[in-house]
Amino acid sequence: MPIYRAPLDDYRFVLNELLEIDKQRDLPGYADLTPDLVEDILVNAGKFCEEVLQPINQSGDEEGAHFENGVVRTPKGFKEAYKAYSDAGWGALGAPADLGGADLPISITMAVGEMAMAANQSFAMYPGLTSAAYSALAATGLPWMREHIAKKMISGEWCGTMCLTEPGCGTDLRLMKTRAVEQPDGTYKLTGTKIFISGGDHDLTDNIIHMVIAKIPDPDGQIHDDLSTVNFFMVPKFIVGEDGKVGARNGVTTGGIEKKMGIKAQATCVLNFDEATAWRLGPKPTPPKPGEKRHSSAGMAGMFGMMNGARLGVGIQGIAIGEVAYQNGYAYVHERRVGRALTGPAEPGESADLEIVHPDVKRMLLHSKSFVEGARALAMWTTLNMAVAHSSRPDAEAAGLLADLMTPVLKAFCTDMGFEAANLAMQCYGGHGYIRDNGVEQFVRDGRINQTYEGANGVQAMDLVGRKLGRKGGAAPFALFGQINGWLEENGKDEAMAPYVKGIKRGLDALQGATLWLAQNGLANPNNAGAGAYDYLRMMGIVVTAWMWGRMAKVANAKLAAGQDDPAFYKGKITSAKYWMERMIPECPMLLERIQAGADTVMAFE
Numbered sequence: 001m002p003i004y005r006a007p008l009d010d011y012r013f014v015l016n017e018l019l020e021i022d023k024q025r026d027l028p029g030y031a032d033l034t035p036d037l038v039e040d041i042l043v044n045a046g047k048f049c050e051e052v053l054q055p056i057n058q059s060g061d062e063e064g065a066h067f068e069n070g071v072v073r074t075p076k077g078f079k080e081a082y083k084a085y086s087d088a089g090w091g092a093l094g095a096p097a098d099l100g101g102a103d104l105p106i107s108i109t110m111a112v113g114e115m116a117m118a119a120n121q122s123f124a125m126y127p128g129l130t131s132a133a134y135s136a137l138a139a140t141g142l143p144w145m146r147e148h149i150a151k152k153m154i155s156g157e158w159c160g161t162m163c164l165t166e167p168g169c170g171t172d173l174r175l176m177k178t179r180a181v182e183q184p185d186g187t188y189k190l191t192g193t194k195i196f197i198s199g200g201d202h203d204l205t206d207n208i209i210h211m212v213i214a215k216i217p218d219p220d221g222q223i224h225d226d227l228s229t230v231n232f233f234m235v236p237k238f239i240v241g242e243d244g245k246v247g248a249r250n251g252v253t254t255g256g257i258e259k260k261m262g263i264k265a266q267a268t269c270v271l272n273f274d275e276a277t278a279w280r281l282g283p284k285p286t287p288p289k290p291g292e293k294r295h296s297s298a299g300m301a302g303m304f305g306m307m308n309g310a311r312l313g314v315g316i317q318g319i320a321i322g323e324v325a326y327q328n329g330y331a332y333v334h335e336r337r338v339g340r341a342l343t344g345p346a347e348p349g350e351s352a353d354l355e356i357v358h359p360d361v362k363r364m365l366l367h368s369k370s371f372v373e374g375a376r377a378l379a380m381w382t383t384l385n386m387a388v389a390h391s392s393r394p395d396a397e398a399a400g401l402l403a404d405l406m407t408p409v410l411k412a413f414c415t416d417m418g419f420e421a422a423n424l425a426m427q428c429y430g431g432h433g434y435i436r437d438n439g440v441e442q443f444v445r446d447g448r449i450n451q452t453y454e455g456a457n458g459v460q461a462m463d464l465v466g467r468k469l470g471r472k473g474g475a476a477p478f479a480l481f482g483q484i485n486g487w488l489e490e491n492g493k494d495e496a497m498a499p500y501v502k503g504i505k506r507g508l509d510a511l512q513g514a515t516l517w518l519a520q521n522g523l524a525n526p527n528n529a530g531a532g533a534y535d536y537l538r539m540m541g542i543v544v545t546a547w548m549w550g551r552m553a554k555v556a557n558a559k560l561a562a563g564q565d566d567p568a569f570y571k572g573k574i575t576s577a578k579y580w581m582e583r584m585i586p587e588c589p590m591l592l593e594r595i596q597a598g599a600d601t602v603m604a605f606e
């Protein structure tokens with residue numbers, strides 16, 4: 001049976017020792033965040049994930065979500081677990097206090113989210129999408145929607161979804177066909193088909209609130225292949241009146257659920273909207289005057305807000321799947337006996353040594369550990385920047401730019417690396433990893449979707465290179481490079497930090513070189529930017545994670561020097577930090593060379 005232990009020590013380390021969140025009480029949401037409160041949340045969330053969510057992960061995968069006679073049912077135990085999750089208030093952690101939430105900062109909600117995703121990704125997506133949906137509704141909805149709908153989503157009484165994808169449009173939302181026609185009472189009739197909708201229908205809650213994007217046709221009924229008329233709507237499964245009364249079933253039916261490679265307990269639905277009653281969210285669109293350029297509608301802002309939160313959440317899923325896979329691989333190689341240590345038997349009295357003696361096995365596990373812990377620090381540092389961005393601190397603007405810059409990096413780098421970690425854990429099991437009963441292949445299947453949904457990773461790379469790098473004259477990469485260079489200067493003379501300073505500097509030189517090359521050659525020929533974007537994103541992921549490792553090594557050195565009572569934990573940090581410098585940083589000059597090869601050969605491919 002697969003195992004999962006919430007990585008509480010690592011969260012304590014990142015939040016308390018690395019980021020020192022106790023010193024951030026001036027940030028929005030951090031005022032009441034005492035060490036005791038953080039400890040209480042981590043311990044109880046960890047316990048819930050270990051004892052309630054993880055035990056139904058494998059059985060949920062075997063049984064899957066069912067679709068029978070138009071009704072979707074989740075696997076055994078999911079409904080009870082969802083009720084327990086909601087009753088414990090886990091779904092309300094980050095929600096606004098005036099709507100019944102605990103108003104805790106995203107650093108805490110993401111920590112809890114990671115544990116839930118690691119314990120049971122299929123399950124955790126139901127409340128995960130609900131939280132993305134209620135956040136968008138709370139930000140853009142009318143007072144009655146906040147009062148009667150958002151509150152019920154926050155309490156867990158109702159769930160929510162995000163409906164963007166259609167058969168002919170996923171990445172390219174301009175091609176969307178779903179349309180919404182305004183009615184005399186100000187509501188809309190929304191018609192179209194949305195596919196691949198996570199939690200699109202299920203039996204966990206009585207009502208489901210769909211957050212849908214659709215086009216508002218011109219008065220002559222025409223819809224355009226651009227974003228100018230795309231708007232953001234709320235479509236409840238059962239209609240909710242302005243007084244909060246729940247009425248008739250809306251015009252949205254479930255066409256079926258997808259048979260998928262993984263996350264089988266998650267109901268991924270086809271939803272057919274047939275003149276469904278919809279409420280437009282956000283400001284009313286103003287159609288362009290004749291001859292005027294068509295721009296994205298204001299309603300898109302609500303959707304992008306929802307997607308940005310969800311992108312970070314998917315990056316965290318990558319870390320989560322890496323963590324649980326690593327834990328299982330680690331446990332297995334400490335039980336399995338195979339071969340002998342290269343330097344002579346480690347346990348001569350046994351028929352063979354434990355699998356962990358082999359350098360290649362240690363390599364696989366250390367690769368995953370150094371990714372998971374480094375990426376966790378990076379994600380938490382990013383969530384701290386998000387809070388700074390909303391504060392009155394002088395570096396608020398820079399923090400916002402850094403958080404924006406890191407969003408596609410976290411989404412793509414962490415999900416690619418999380419998948420690598422899952423695959424390596426399966427390798428640790430040998431052939432047994434390929435056998436379903438052992439549970440580790442589920443992590444590979446579940447973790448694979450993280451690289452694709454919420455914007456395919458190649459599209460994230462284009463977002464990074466095409467949008468984020470150049471914004472405000474390159475202010476975001478300047479801010480990042482400035483911070484890393486500042487750290488290098490500060491630690492340059494410290495002998496104990498030499499391996500990290502050297503490694504980070506090497507990575508940063510390559511990253512700055514690539515940034516300059518893309519600025520010079522990507523503008524002249526956009527294919528150069530497109531062909532190098534993926535390598536650039538990976539390089540940025542490696543370098544910023546290396547910087548996190550340098551910072552963590554410094555904390556670990558100090559703790560060891562002070563004679564900490566858990567030296568193994570801190571020594572483990574030093575080993576992982578060194579691994580990242582020795583084994584990941586060398587990719588950077590190689591990635592630079594690939595980027596500088598440009599687009600010619602790639603584009604010559606017919």
Ligand SMILES: Cc1cc2nc3c(=O)[nH]c(=O)nc-3n(C[C@H](O)[C@H](O)[C@H](O)COP(=O)(O)OP(=O)(O)OC[C@H]3O[C@@H](n4cnc5c(N)ncnc54)[C@H](O)[C@@H]3O)c2cc1C
Pocket residue numbers: 162163164165168169170171172195196197198199260268449452453454455456458459462
């Ligand atoms: C299990 C599951 C759950 C999902 N949940 C939801 C959900 O809840 N709500 C929702 O709305 N959608 C959901 N999706 C849809 C998902 O977000 C899309 O599948 C994804 O965004 C890609 O869109 P597509 O499948 O149409 O691929 P396409 O847009 O056809 O793209 C195909 C491939 O082309 C490449 N590509 C496309 N455009 C570019 C570009 N500009 N630059 C570089 N490469 C490019 C990428 O490699 C991409 O993978 C889900 C999908 C799955 C499988």
